[in-house]
Amino acid sequence: MNGCETDMNVYRIGFLVNPIAGMGGRVGLKGTDGHAYKLALARGAQPESPQRALQFLNEVNAEGFQILAAPGIMGADIVFKSKHKERLAEIVGEIGAVTTADDTRRIARLMLEKGIDLLVFVGGDGTARDVLDAIDQAVPVIGVPSGVKMYSSVFAVNPRAAAGLLEAFLRGEAAIVEREVLDIDEEAFRRDELVIRLYGYLKTVFHQEMTQEGKTLFSGIHEEENKEAIARYVVENMSQDTVYVLGPGSTVKAIAKALGLEYTLLGVDVVLNGRLLYKDAWEAHLLKLLQDYGNVKVIVTPIGGQGFIFGRGNQQLSPRFLSRIDKKDIIIVSTESKIRSLECLRVDTGDPAVDQRLRGYYKVIVDYNRYLVMKVV
Structure with missing residues (x-):
């Protein structure tokens, strides 16, 4: 000392x-x-x-x-x-x-x-x-x-x-x-x-800005209808020959359900042209995707009460993977009740440089053809 x-x-x-x-x-x-x-x-x-x-x-x-x-x-x-x-x-x-x-x-x-x-x-x-x-x-x-x-x-x-x-x-x-x-x-x-x-x-x-909140669960009939509406909109706007990486969470997995695919609620699944490429994928699979396919998009939902889109429960989406994903290819979805309970969205990938690159403003899909703009900090 x-x-x-x-x-x-x-x-x-x-x-x-x-x-x-x-x-x-x-x-x-x-x-x-x-x-x-x-x-x-x-x-x-x-x-x-x-x-x-x-x-x-x-x-x-x-x-x-x-x-x-x-x-x-x-x-x-x-x-x-x-x-x-x-x-x-x-x-x-x-x-x-x-x-x-x-x-x-x-x-x-x-x-x-x-x-x-x-x-x-x-x-x-x-x-x-x-x-x-x-x-x-x-x-x-x-x-x-x-x-x-x-x-x-x-x-x-x-x-x-x-x-x-x-x-x-x-x-x-x-x-x-x-x-x-x-x-x-x-x-x-x-x-x-x-x-x-x-x-x-x-x-x-x-400290309010430095301490995270506990996870909050949202449920109810309206929540499920909201998720289904989000899923319909995302599916209708999916591009051909584009890989979609579906992060954990029921809001995202409503998309896989709408496609009629098997999925993991708490894992990462990968979809191409309406078919399942990987179920419960991890980092090695995702890095291979970047080698094998030119177009890769990531769909995530924030954790309720916390706002994290990366770094909590989805570390398969690693800094090595995310560093090669363009911000415009990150799609954020959230029910309205969950997103309105959050002041901002957060990232904590484990790599400060990647975190800095991911920060900024994003459009969040909150219903069928409806968005809110949120800041990622």
């Missing part, structure tokens, strides 16, 4: 990384719990969390804190690579060659015993549940998003925003509020079923 700082004004920040969080996303596994981790490795998945954890640390521009990090790949290795390596005050606990949720819970408890003022964790909804089990509401947390789904409202909108939340906390300007941790059944998710329940609450550093 900096020699001019004293213990009287130095915050003790716990830093804990789930090194496998998010690995299943790009390879179409929708999570990394249990057997999915080994399958992700077999499909060539690469760790996502260390890069996002490092981005978070290097975005922090503040004084007056020291870091208590989990060992090795769960924290300390990343701190040593960052510009804040001199702030590493202690490595907390021990881990083996393979890390587990038990490591997360045990180390979080140890950090609490050592008097941390705040815990920063890098992971997804499963990591948030482990942190809740370990520390409950003893100290506030900041969640750096690095999972596949991240439907809970304890996460920053991206690593840079997480850094901003930490800076606000260190300045004493942050609001501390209770936010929801949602429990997503990953086995059901991989079976194309969305099963969500409230798991509990964590104290979270909050």
Whole structure:
């Protein structure tokens, strides 16, 4: 730590990384719990969390804190690579060659015993549940998003925003509020079923523009009629010899249903000239599309309550893929009730340069031949 700082004004920040969080996303596994981790490795998945954890640390521009990090790949290795390596005050606990949720819970408890003022964790909804089990509401947390789904409202909108939340906390300007941790059944998710329940609450550093909302579900007869009208309009305006990549979500999959095709509600499907090219595609399939076909369009819908069109639940649409898709070839669809509940749309692909390129204004199809213009930030 900096020699001019004293213990009287130095915050003790716990830093804990789930090194496998998010690995299943790009390879179409929708999570990394249990057997999915080994399958992700077999499909060539690469760790996502260390890069996002490092981005978070290097975005922090503040004084007056020291870091208590989990060992090795769960924290300390990343701190040593960052510009804040001199702030590493202690490595907390021990881990083996393979890390587990038990490591997360045990180390979080140890950090609490050592008097941390705040815990920063890098992971997804499963990591948030482990942190809740370990520390409950003893100290506030900041969640750096690095999972596949991240439907809970304890996460920053991206690593840079997480850094901003930490800076606000260190300045004493942050609001501390209770936010929801949602429990997503990953086995059901991989079976194309969305099963969500409230798991509990964590104290979270909050800022309206930097903290994401929890996922909101919209249902009802009018919603279904709205989806069907959107689907009819999209199908009637599909171009011949153009590949359409259909992202997750019931609004998008109403298009596949209108075409009479099989589809995955929570995966990515690919359509060409009214026939199914891929069902439940992942990054490798999508990159091959770009080689084999000249015209590729992407259809997505924002996550209700959050507004993310990329980076939450659809990491198959990776930065490598999206960097080669023209913005005019991105089609956004949303029911009116969902889109009117959002102030803006968001992207968090994992690549800041790709995020920047995707930002701007888009027309969103909200009904048959009806649009709203929304800004992507």
